[in-house]
Amino acid sequence: MDDFSWLRLPAPEAARRLLGCELERTLGPDTLRVKIVETEAYSQDDPASHTFNGRTPRNAAMFLSAGHAYVYLSYGIHSCLNIVVGREGVGEGVLLRAAEPLEGLETMRRLRGQDGRALTNGPGKLGQALGIEVGMSGHDVALPPLRLIAREPLAPERVVVTTRIGISKAAELPRRFYDAESTYVSVKAKRP
DNA sequence: TGGACGATTGACT
DNA sequence: GTCAATCGTCCAA
Numbered sequence: 001m002d003d004f005s006w007l008r009l010p011a012p013e014a015a016r017r018l019l020g021c022e023l024e025r026t027l028g029p030d031t032l033r034v035k036i037v038e039t040e041a042y043s044q045d046d047p048a049s050h051t052f053n054g055r056t057p058r059n060a061a062m063f064l065s066a067g068h069a070y071v072y073l074s075y076g077i078h079s080c081l082n083i084v085v086g087r088e089g090v091g092e093g094v095l096l097r098a099a100e101p102l103e104g105l106e107t108m109r110r111l112r113g114q115d116g117r118a119l120t121n122g123p124g125k126l127g128q129a130l131g132i133e134v135g136m137s138g139h140d141v142a143l144p145p146l147r148l149i150a151r152e153p154l155a156p157e158r159v160v161v162t163t164r165i166g167i168s169k170a171a172e173l174p175r176r177f178y179d180a181e182s183t184y185v186s187v188k189a190k191r192p
Numbered sequence: 193t194g195g196a197c198g199a200t201t202g203a204c205t
Numbered sequence: 206g207t208c209a210a211t212c213g214t215c216c217a218a
Binding site for chain 3: 050053056057058072073075076077134
Binding site: 040 | 198200201202
């Protein structure tokens, strides 16, 4: 049995810990599996978070207990997947920005109409590759058809911490985490 | 009820 | 590098 008690940690810690974990998506007869390689933390006291101004019909799932899914529609087009973390009743979550395909690549190629790194190297791409829709917001990720699988934490020296991508508020906070060894990361930090 | 604004992507110069 | 696509959400009026 997987131990997910660490999902109740504050978002930045949970975001770091989610790296290396896997997602298993059941889609009809197909099983898709990916390894998480890039995350971003959003907490309620963060102006960049959807929950900063309190609970609304859209973000209600982020106030559920840790281990639920929060899915939102980005730019009217892309379904982006978050894992709710932190304490129940507090709007806190981790955006899954990129992952490495492990199983079901044929189906991902079909869903994406792309191949290679472009399959899952961005939040909208990942959502599309896994067939995620906003209707899945509030789903318990301990259960099919979208299941989180715990893995050993990445070695700390393997985790790169940077500012988040594509936001205007609180853009300076170091709340993005990625696996330095993955080629599926959406945006790599510039070399010093 | 109107309108500005995205936790993005892909096509194009 | 620039930029349009596209539409739900939220708040001001």
